[in-house]
Amino acid sequence: MTDSPTSARSIGIGLVSVGWMGRLHSRAYSNLPIVYPELGIAPRLVHAADTAEAGRDFARDVLGYERASADYRAVLADPEVDVVSICAPNFLHAEIGIAAAQAGKPFWIEKPVGRSAVDTAAVRDAAIAAGVATSIGFNYRQPPAIQLARQLILDGSLGTITNVRGRFFGGFNADPEAPLAWRFIRELGGSGVLGDLMGHLVDLVQFLLGPIGSVTATTGTYITERPALPGSPDAGRKLPVENEDYANMLIRFDDSALASGALGTLDASWIAVGPKAEYALEIFGTEGSLRWNFEHLNDLELATRGAGGRVGYTRLVADDTFPEYARFQPGSGTPMGYDDLKTIEAKKFLLAVLGESSENSNIHDALASAQVLTAAEESAITGEWVALPVIPGHTGNTRVTEVVR
Numbered sequence: 001m002t003d004s005p006t007s008a009r010s011i012g013i014g015l016v017s018v019g020w021m022g023r024l025h026s027r028a029y030s031n032l033p034i035v036y037p038e039l040g041i042a043p044r045l046v047h048a049a050d051t052a053e054a055g056r057d058f059a060r061d062v063l064g065y066e067r068a069s070a071d072y073r074a075v076l077a078d079p080e081v082d083v084v085s086i087c088a089p090n091f092l093h094a095e096i097g098i099a100a101a102q103a104g105k106p107f108w109i110e111k112p113v114g115r116s117a118v119d120t121a122a123v124r125d126a127a128i129a130a131g132v133a134t135s136i137g138f139n140y141r142q143p144p145a146i147q148l149a150r151q152l153i154l155d156g157s158l159g160t161i162t163n164v165r166g167r168f169f170g171g172f173n174a175d176p177e178a179p180l181a182w183r184f185i186r187e188l189g190g191s192g193v194l195g196d197l198m199g200h201l202v203d204l205v206q207f208l209l210g211p212i213g214s215v216t217a218t219t220g221t222y223i224t225e226r227p228a229l230p231g232s233p234d235a236g237r238k239l240p241v242e243n244e245d246y247a248n249m250l251i252r253f254d255d256s257a258l259a260s261g262a263l264g265t266l267d268a269s270w271i272a273v274g275p276k277a278e279y280a281l282e283i284f285g286t287e288g289s290l291r292w293n294f295e296h297l298n299d300l301e302l303a304t305r306g307a308g309g310r311v312g313y314t315r316l317v318a319d320d321t322f323p324e325y326a327r328f329q330p331g332s333g334t335p336m337g338y339d340d341l342k343t344i345e346a347k348k349f350l351l352a353v354l355g356e357s358s359e360n361s362n363i364h365d366a367l368a369s370a371q372v373l374t375a376a377e378e379s380a381i382t383g384e385w386v387a388l389p390v391i392p393g394h395t396g397n398t399r400v401t402e403v404v405r
Ligand SMILES: NC(=O)c1ccc[n+]([C@@H]2O[C@H](COP(=O)([O-])OP(=O)(O)OC[C@H]3O[C@@H](n4cnc5c(N)ncnc54)[C@H](O)[C@@H]3O)[C@@H](O)[C@H]2O)c1
Pocket: 016, 017, 018, 019, 020, 021, 022, 049, 050, 051, 052, 055, 070, 072, 087, 088, 089, 090, 092, 110, 111, 112, 137, 138, 139, 196
């Protein structure tokens, strides 16, 4: 990290994989100095890697990276790369995350950090051994409405939390003719909707309410085969889908959780016909309740006991009372978008790298989510409840102050 002539703090960015998320991370870095000028952080897009030539060309010619390579190791070996975004498919997360840690590069890695808790634990161990900062692509923590919800839960506005209901329903895999991409193959994607959407929901619930202490789950696969990818050796044939497209779990919070004693139901589907990105959460307490839905990112619905015993939901629309909202829009109610969540995430990551803040999600949070998902897979087979250890260093809301980072 160097000081530029403008005295901004220049941070060299490396990127592995230039797909949807790689492009989004890049936009987030580029937006950061505009949204947070007072931080004096100037991300410099240095080196991107993608095995696909089109990805490398896009990185250089459109995103503005100074150079691009086919092998991610060239990014990790580049002395001008200070930090790395890892946006590769899930099966590469453990290999690349461990290599980044061993190269001494702090990294911002996309969820679910590997195919199972085993992969995630290996990345966590490497990051701890190297002492590098980490951030996870848990972007649903970042909406100002969610940050406000966290404040309301912490200040006791909802009273004692009794239960939570979450559903992450997407329709992006609802077409049975959509080809068998890496996400449907266990060796490449790991679990299906558990890792893809349920992992976000589990993280969000733990971020707001504290660690989940035990889980039981059911899963189902309803689109059981899909056409092989065009151009692959099996093109023209249908091949089996190897992981679940729907998952349902019952959860009980750990005694250390802010929501100790509370129960919950969480659902996730990536084949829902109708919902597009209905990522919704309802939290109930003895004094009030709140609900939020990503399709209405800027709203938070809140019900608290009113004068005369009247109770009902009020829809709060984002304005400058929502944390960080005014950074993006001076006009109340003007909607923020998905890209903005990643800009907030980029800011928290780079501040953690600089040692100036620990508001980022971290590799311990990734493991805290992954272990719930792996336990859910186990429970779906055995039908049993699975007890979970609390992961030291996670940033979920607890009644106990933690010091591990
Ligand atoms: N945070 C979120 O909300 C969110 C949303 C979508 C995806 N994701 C996660 O982001 C990750 C990437 O997903 P995506 O949708 O961007 O995928 P994508 O399919 O759009 O892009 C994957 C890219 O990886 C490249 N690639 C494949 N093998 C490679 C290798 N060996 N080295 C370097 N690059 C390689 C491909 O060429 C492609 O450009 C996944 O882990 C996914 O779960 C997170």
